[in-house]
Amino acid sequence: MIELKLRNIMKQVKSGSPEKRFQALDQLNQYKQTENLEIQVDVLTDMVKLAAGHFPDPVDRWDVPSYYLVDFVCDFPMEEIVKAIFKHFDGFHPWAKERAIEFLLHTEDEGVFHELEEKIVDLMLNGEIDLPIETLTSYPVFSRDILDKTLECIHSTHYKYYIYDLLLAVNSYQPGYRMEEVLPILMADYGRIKEQYLKYDAEYKDEYVYKSWKDSYFSIRAKMVIFIRLMDCYFKESTTSEIKLALSFQDPVLKTEALLVCIEKAVPFEPFILTQCAEKLESAEMVYWELKNRNKEHLYPVKEGKQKLLAKSRMYLHIVHLPEEEEGQAHFPENIQIEHEFETDNLYGQPLRYYLMSFLDGGTKYAGFAGGYALEEGDDTAYMWDGTYTDFVEFDSKSIDGHISAFFADREESKQNYEQYIHYESKPKVSKGMWFLYGLVIWQWSNALIKGIAEYAMIPIPLTILAIILTVFQQRKIKRSKVSIVGRKLIVNNGNKEKEIALEDIKKVEYTKKQILVYNKENKAEMAFPFSWVSYPLFYHHMVEQTAHLRERPFIQD
Numbered sequence: 001m002i003e004l005k006l007r008n009i010m011k012q013v014k015s016g017s018p019e020k021r022f023q024a025l026d027q028l029n030q031y032k033q034t035e036n037l038e039i040q041v042d043v044l045t046d047m048v049k050l051a052a053g054h055f056p057d058p059v060d061r062w063d064v065p066s067y068y069l070v071d072f073v074c075d076f077p078m079e080e081i082v083k084a085i086f087k088h089f090d091g092f093h094p095w096a097k098e099r100a101i102e103f104l105l106h107t108e109d110e111g112v113f114h115e116l117e118e119k120i121v122d123l124m125l126n127g128e129i130d131l132p133i134e135t136l137t138s139y140p141v142f143s144r145d146i147l148d149k150t151l152e153c154i155h156s157t158h159y160k161y162y163i164y165d166l167l168l169a170v171n172s173y174q175p176g177y178r179m180e181e182v183l184p185i186l187m188a189d190y191g192r193i194k195e196q197y198l199k200y201d202a203e204y205k206d207e208y209v210y211k212s213w214k215d216s217y218f219s220i221r222a223k224m225v226i227f228i229r230l231m232d233c234y235f236k237e238s239t240t241s242e243i244k245l246a247l248s249f250q251d252p253v254l255k256t257e258a259l260l261v262c263i264e265k266a267v268p269f270e271p272f273i274l275t276q277c278a279e280k281l282e283s284a285e286m287v288y289w290e291l292k293n294r295n296k297e298h299l300y301p302v303k304e305g306k307q308k309l310l311a312k313s314r315m316y317l318h319i320v321h322l323p324e325e326e327e328g329q330a331h332f333p334e335n336i337q338i339e340h341e342f343e344t345d346n347l348y349g350q351p352l353r354y355y356l357m358s359f360l361d362g363g364t365k366y367a368g369f370a371g372g373y374a375l376e377e378g379d380d381t382a383y384m385w386d387g388t389y390t391d392f393v394e395f396d397s398k399s400i401d402g403h404i405s406a407f408f409a410d411r412e413e414s415k416q417n418y419e420q421y422i423h424y425e426s427k428p429k430v431s432k433g434m435w436f437l438y439g440l441v442i443w444q445w446s447n448a449l450i451k452g453i454a455e456y457a458m459i460p461i462p463l464t465i466l467a468i469i470l471t472v473f474q475q476r477k478i479k480r481s482k483v484s485i486v487g488r489k490l491i492v493n494n495g496n497k498e499k500e501i502a503l504e505d506i507k508k509v510e511y512t513k514k515q516i517l518v519y520n521k522e523n524k525a526e527m528a529f530p531f532s533w534v535s536y537p538l539f540y541h542h543m544v545e546q547t548a549h550l551r552e553r554p555f556i557q558d
Contacts (some may be wrong), residue, residue, distance in 0.1 A: 003043045006031070010050050013065040021056070025068050032072050036425050038535055041080045044073045048084040052091025066093035074103040077537045082107060086115060094129050102132035105139065117145055124150045128158045137169035144170045144177065151178065154185055164226050171233035183234045190227040190242065196220050197254075204250035206282050210320045210332050221253065228257040235265050247273055252283035260290055263299065275301045281336070284313035288382055307380045311355045311370040312336045318388045319359070319368070333359040339367075340400050343375065344408075346385055347415065347488065348504060351375040354387070356403055358395045365395045367403050385549075419487035424542035426534040427482045483533050485542055490518065492529045499527045503547050508555040511536065 005027075012024035031037060051069035058064060070092060073081055085100050092100060104116050123129045124146075137143055143166045153159035164186075170177045197220050200213065209217055228246060231239040246258030247269055256277045262269045278287045278301050288310060291300050302309055319333045340356040352372030358365055368390030377383040398406065484491050491500040507519045511531055516539075520526040543556050 002031070002037070003040050006039065006043055006047070010047060010069075013050075013069070014053075014055060016056055018056075018059045018063065021063060021065065025062065025065060028068055028072055032075065035422065036538070037075075038426065038538075039076065041076075041078060044076055044078075045080055045084040047073050048081065048088050051093075051096055052088035064093050064095055067095040067099060070096040070103075071099050074099060076535075077103070077107065077541070082109075082112060086119075089119060097123070098130050098132055102135045105132070105135050105142075108139075113139075113142055117142070120146055121149045124153050124159060131162050133162055133165045137165055140169045140173035144174060147177070151181065154182075160189070161223065161226065164230065168226065168229055168233070171230070175233060177233075179234050182230075183236065183238075186227065186230055186234060187238070187242075190224075190231070193220060193223045193227065194242075197224055197249075197251075201250050206252075206320075207332055207334075209251075211330050214330065221251065224251075224254050225257055228254065228261065232261040232264055235261070240267060243267060244269075252277055252280040253286070256283045256286050256290070259287075260294075263291075263296060264294070271301070274299065278302055279309070281313045281316040284309055285317065292382070305380065306382060307353075307373055308338055308355070310382050311338065311373075312357070314384075314386070314388050315355075315357050315359065315368055315370045315390075318370075319361070319390065329362075331361055333361055335360045339395075340404070342404060344372070344411075346372065347418075350385075352385060354407070356400060356407075357390075359390075361392070366390060366392050367395045367398070369407055421487060423485040423487075423546055424539065425482055425484040426539065428530070428533045481533070483529055483539070485546055488546075490527075490543075492527050494529070501526050503543075503554075504550055504552075506547070506554040508557075509543060510557045 009024045009028050012020050013028075015021055015024070047069045051066045051073075055065050070085070073085075082104065085104065089097065089100060101116065101120065104112050120131070136146075147163070147166050147170055150159075151163065154163040156163075167177065167182060200217060200220070228243070231243060243258050243261050243265075244267065246254055247262070249255050249258070255273065259269065259273060259277055261267070274287070277283045288297075288300055288306065291297050300306070315336055316333055319331050322331045324330045336357055336359045338355050339358050341353060342356070343351060343353050345351050351374075353375055354369050354371030354373075357368045357370055359368060360366075368388070370388045372385050372387050373381055374383040374385060375381065393403070393406070395403075481495060482493050484493075485503075488503050489500045490503060490506065491498065501518060501520065505520055506526075507521050507523055509519070510517050513531065515528050515531055516534070516536075517525050518527045540556060540558055543554075547553050547556070
């Protein structure tokens with residue numbers, strides 16, 4: 001049983017031997033990667049308790065059992081886990097606290113948020129902890145409640161940029177939040193970071209950014225982006241001169257950010273600046289989608305052939321954000337060209353356009369594919385089902401037809417693998433009635449052994465035979481019954497019967513205390529299966545994940 005193996009791991013992570021701890025954490029990680037793992041809740045809550053306990057002094061960065069235990073249980077979003085995490089939260093390692101906060105935020109429960117707010121505020125005012133800021137800022141009202149009590153942390157070296165991220169989130173909900181307090185600090189901090197940026201500006205080349213400067217520059221750019229966006233939120237005449245100055249920056253990302261503020265606040269700018277940003281591969285997609293999201297698409301200066309420009313931009317961004325090679329060499333594409341365009345369709349029969357591209361990287365000419373653009377939205381659409389990729393196959397190693405044939409061969413293989421891939425699978429459990437029967441048998445045999453076989457032997461035997469017969473019957477039923485999400489289908493096996501429905505044909509999924517009901521597009525119950533056959537939080541998670549891309553997403557009761 002998995003529970004016994006996990007309890008053994010729990011013993012080993014407290015071992016005085018670093019080697020044993022490493023092996024145990026490695027094994028725990030392997031179980032974490034296992035699909036559709038189901039574990040008794042008492043084992044998980046014991047893991048949470050253990051994570052708050054004492055461990056041997058770490059010998060390296062990996063040696064933090066508290067974090068890995070909490071990270072493991074966070075894959076099981078159950079009420080018992082939430083309660084256990086709150087109960088033992090204060091004892092966790094700081095990394096484990098960060099992971100726990102992220103987990104608790106995903107519950108989106110008002111009561112959980114209230115209790116979590118107290119935890120976060122206390123941590124920020126009395127210590128230093130990394131916050132799961134990307135998740136936290138997804139909840140602007142909650143972020144405001146945190147800021148109401150922690151804005152003073154803007155003066156903290158550790159929390160300063162967490163506070164600025166929270167301010168960005170809050171201003172989407174409450175524009176101009178505490179402007180008189182924030183703006184002077186914001187402008188002073190911006191001035192210091194701008195001085196650091198200007199040391200790069202005169203020599204700016206995107207090749208330097210992605211091949212030489214890398215992290216040292218990205219950190220400064222990220223801070224500059226935050227400040228420019230906040231100057232949009234806290235816009236006054238005093239910020240106008242800084243925004244206008246940013247229009248002259250060589251970095252197209254920062255220039256675009258400043259340009260968007262000008263458009264939003266009606267600050268005059270030279271039209272050629274917009275054209276520059278729209279045609280630069282590093283910022284082309286950003287310009288289009290930011291204008292589109294602001295209902296200002298009419299300002300986009302590329303009136304014809306924008307799809308080809310955006311395809312080049314997509315290829316560029318895909319390559320520069322690929323992981324570095326082992327020797328630390330970053331990818332950087334040059335001379336990106338469209339060699340051919342062709343049309344196909346996706347798994348749902350919707351028409352798509354792809355582009356065969358060529359580009360230079362390290363002096364070698366490679367092939368890549370950008371797309372696919374959703375032609376239902378128009379011939380020059382920017383909407384796409386992103387399948388952009390390159391395998392760094394040398395362009396001259398194949399003809400154009402050869403590259404396209406390889407594309408379709410890879411696509412067909414991926415399609416077949418996807419159709420057979422099991423995203424989720426769950427089988428019925430041994431019923432509570434059977435566990436009661438097993439307990440009764442054990443109790444009867446214990447009495448017989450303690451008080452004498454001769455007197456009690458006849459009592460357990462019939463009950464034991466009944467338990468064996470029912471166990472065989474139930475195990476046969478369990479073996480032939482399951483609920484699974486395979487490829488694009490929800491499949492229910494019940495004995496020799498099998499029912500399936502395509503995910504795109506589901507209108508809604510609802511449940512009662514006894515069963516789960518799946519309705520088709522005509523709002524008729526297509527299938528039903530016992531509620532006990534699945535761990536519903538996991539089933540819900542996988543159903544949402546596998547239908548999130550559909551245009552008509554089904555309603556799935558949470």
